[in-house]
Amino acid sequence: MLQLANVTKRYGNLVAVDGISLEIRRGECFGLLGPNGAGKSTTMSLIAGLRVPDAGSISLDGQSLVAGRADLRLALGLVPQHVALYTELSAEQNLRIFGELYGLRGAELRARIDEALAAVQLTDRRRDLVKTYSGGMARRLNLVAALLHRPKVLLCDEPTVGVDPQSRNAIFEYLERLSREGLTIIYSTHYMEEATRLCSRIGIVDHGKLHALGTLDELLARLPFEEEIRFPADAVTAPFAAALRPHGELTTAENAHRFRPAAAYKLSAFFALAESHGLPGRLFTSQRPTLEAVFLHLTGRSLRE
Amino acid sequence: MRPIFVLLRKDFANFFRNKAAVSLTFIVPFVMIYLFGQIFGVNRKDSGPTGIPLAVVNAGDHPAAAKLVAALKAEKSFRVISEFTNPDGTKRPLAEADLKPAMQAPGAPYRFALVLPADLVGAGSLGLKLRIFSNPRNEIETQTVNGMLQKTIFTNVPQLLGESLQANARRFLGDEKFQAFNGGIAQAVARGFGGDPAAIQRAIESGDFGAAAFGNAAGTGNSNPTADFFARIVKIESVQVVGANVKSPAATGIVGGWAIQFLLFALSASATSLFRERDAGIFQRILAAPVTRSQILWSKFAYGVLLGIFQLMVLFCAGRLLFGIEVEQHVVRLLVVCAFAAAACTSFGMLLAAVSPNAEAASGLATFLIMTMSSLGGAWFPISLMPEFIQQFSKLTLVYWSMEGFSAVLWAGQSFVQLLPILGILGGITTAVMALAIWRFNRSRIFD
Numbered sequence: 223m224l225q226l227a228n229v230t231k232r233y234g235n236l237v238a239v240d241g242i243s244l245e246i247r248r249g250e251c252f253g254l255l256g257p258n259g260a261g262k263s264t265t266m267s268l269i270a271g272l273r274v275p276d277a278g279s280i281s282l283d284g285q286s287l288v289a290g291r292a293d294l295r296l297a298l299g300l301v302p303q304h305v306a307l308y309t310e311l312s313a314e315q316n317l318r319i320f321g322e323l324y325g326l327r328g329a330e331l332r333a334r335i336d337e338a339l340a341a342v343q344l345t346d347r348r349r350d351l352v353k354t355y356s357g358g359m360a361r362r363l364n365l366v367a368a369l370l371h372r373p374k375v376l377l378c379d380e381p382t383v384g385v386d387p388q389s390r391n392a393i394f395e396y397l398e399r400l401s402r403e404g405l406t407i408i409y410s411t412h413y414m415e416e417a418t419r420l421c422s423r424i425g426i427v428d429h430g431k432l433h434a435l436g437t438l439d440e441l442l443a444r445l446p447f448e449e450e451i452r453f454p455a456d457a458v459t460a461p462f463a464a465a466l467r468p469h470g471e472l473t474t475a476e477n478a479h480r481f482r483p484a485a486a487y488k489l490s491a492f493f494a495l496a497e498s499h500g501l502p503g504r505l506f507t508s509q510r511p512t513l514e515a516v517f518l519h520l521t522g523r524s525l526r527e
Numbered sequence: 528m529r530p531i532f533v534l535l536r537k538d539f540a541n542f543f544r545n546k547a548a549v550s551l552t553f554i555v556p557f558v559m560i561y562l563f564g565q566i567f568g569v570n571r572k573d574s575g576p577t578g579i580p581l582a583v584v585n586a587g588d589h590p591a592a593a594k595l596v597a598a599l600k601a602e603k604s605f606r607v608i609s610e611f612t613n614p615d616g617t618k619r620p621l622a623e624a625d626l627k628p629a630m631q632a633p634g635a636p637y638r639f640a641l642v643l644p645a646d647l648v649g650a651g652s653l654g655l656k657l658r659i660f661s662n663p664r665n666e667i668e669t670q671t672v673n674g675m676l677q678k679t680i681f682t683n684v685p686q687l688l689g690e691s692l693q694a695n696a697r698r699f700l701g702d703e704k705f706q707a708f709n710g711g712i713a714q715a716v717a718r719g720f721g722g723d724p725a726a727i728q729r730a731i732e733s734g735d736f737g738a739a740a741f742g743n744a745a746g747t748g749n750s751n752p753t754a755d756f757f758a759r760i761v762k763i764e765s766v767q768v769v770g771a772n773v774k775s776p777a778a779t780g781i782v783g784g785w786a787i788q789f790l791l792f793a794l795s796a797s798a799t800s801l802f803r804e805r806d807a808g809i810f811q812r813i814l815a816a817p818v819t820r821s822q823i824l825w826s827k828f829a830y831g832v833l834l835g836i837f838q839l840m841v842l843f844c845a846g847r848l849l850f851g852i853e854v855e856q857h858v859v860r861l862l863v864v865c866a867f868a869a870a871a872c873t874s875f876g877m878l879l880a881a882v883s884p885n886a887e888a889a890s891g892l893a894t895f896l897i898m899t900m901s902s903l904g905g906a907w908f909p910i911s912l913m914p915e916f917i918q919q920f921s922k923l924t925l926v927y928w929s930m931e932g933f934s935a936v937l938w939a940g941q942s943f944v945q946l947l948p949i950l951g952i953l954g955g956i957t958t959a960v961m962a963l964a965i966w967r968f969n970r971s972r973i974f975d
Contacts, residue, residue, distance in 0.1 A: 305808075
């Protein structure tokens, strides 16, 4: 449905997007995962037609988006990273303005506004000024403002930044519903939990490059280990941690070691080594690796760096 | 066109929600126009300053000095202070020695003082002896006070000069010849104009030539016959060639000047709202829709022009209510001039937004340029008060040409054809500045 072919965007000497190629299928929720400054927002703005790529092409159903044709713009809806609303106006006034900019008017526009406000439980507050809304309410309104014209593809550029857990969950549920109804969603985030929960396929980007692309299972399968073992990082475990280093990846963060054993290294050998250092089994927790591990494995740095 | 209309409506909705913007656009200029109207005495018969504290020390007992003090007390420009309050609350006449300490003290009760010495009409020299003490902290005020004092002295007690002349004549001629000289003049006046020669001689010797020569004799009924006498010596005929039928001449300049200045402030604020919309990410959302950058800019321009026309017309209507400016006879031509002035001001605001990196910088630059243009352009005071070389710069400001346009309509009542040169200049300013703004916008990152 949506194709990016070798898309590149530079700002002076900085290559913000470096030859990204990918295809997004109709009805899927596609995640663009990467840390801040990875090139996610630039990629989204290129797709939305806000910027023109220096090289490569972007097409929707075979039609180039770069030309900025009005009918193709109507096929896209953008949820900006900021709460892009007029805070001195009411929710209803905001939706009316953005609906009219997409060519809606009259009874149809009123019906769409009613529907949108109901979908994010803001009907009762429709005439209140946006500046009186909580952060979560404003984010929900920010989301539905991009859906009034019923786009084929929804571009969500980190739409939950600064949102409380409850509102974030409400946004996820709404997006999941839209996805079930067949809307194609491209969702950029630096939270692996969001990508894991929402997205059927995920592209991992860093320094403008697409490092990996696939379903969660496909990405995890790229790891040379199947388990990740955590244990406290302190003076007692320090000699053990040093002894583990040759047998896999060992990282330390937040007073905890995370050990990803090399493929050939057996768990039985791990626990034997622990016992030889006098460490009890209760110190260790084992879990399936996450996208964080994939990112670390692919880029050599943490998503949070 | 539809996106421009939608964005225009949005800007007006935002404007009327913003109480500070509405206040700055309408209420604050209204107050300033009212205040300056009062300062310049628009529509007041007794225009000029009032109640300036003036200490007066009358050190002698000359009857003309008492008359001068009474005249100063009757003058609205002054609040005469002639008494000193002792620490125990009792009062005594003010003495010359009281003046300097009082005027040098913090919170001085007066900054100007007039001393009428005992030898007010000196026998050794021609003229009056007066001493003025001043603290000229404010030069304009000092000049005003000096002017008002001179006016009061020469219009109310000019016989003091006559008396001075008489005293000197008596000294040079001696009593006998002096009496004979005045008696001869009195006889001649009585023969020519009637009256009692003895009464006329007494009036002449008191220095009151007016009463002697014309006042009582001619029976004009004038309360100040001596002033009348001087007025008859120098006859000035005044012919007003422009605006003779305008009821409120000064008000047109005051309303036009302040209106255009606050229009510039309002439109600069509107243009800098581009930064707020950019920072909030709103341009991303708008440009993701079928809307172009040009449409955003032209919607801002259209908004500025419409708001400007609205603001100017509201303020001229306020001028109609406050000062009786005759707006209704010139509505159509005034609307056209307002539209051209608003377009020029809007383009100025757009250029500010285009050349500034952020809203704060634009706001600072706007304040500086608006104040400069307003003072140079004649919005605060007539440009003729400025040095000639600075007056050359006035014509480079859109404030000057906007005010010329208002004046041409409201003061001179010019026709459309006569207005064309001014409209052409305002149109030229708009085109040139807007072209520059668009060129800069295309290179700036305001939409990124």
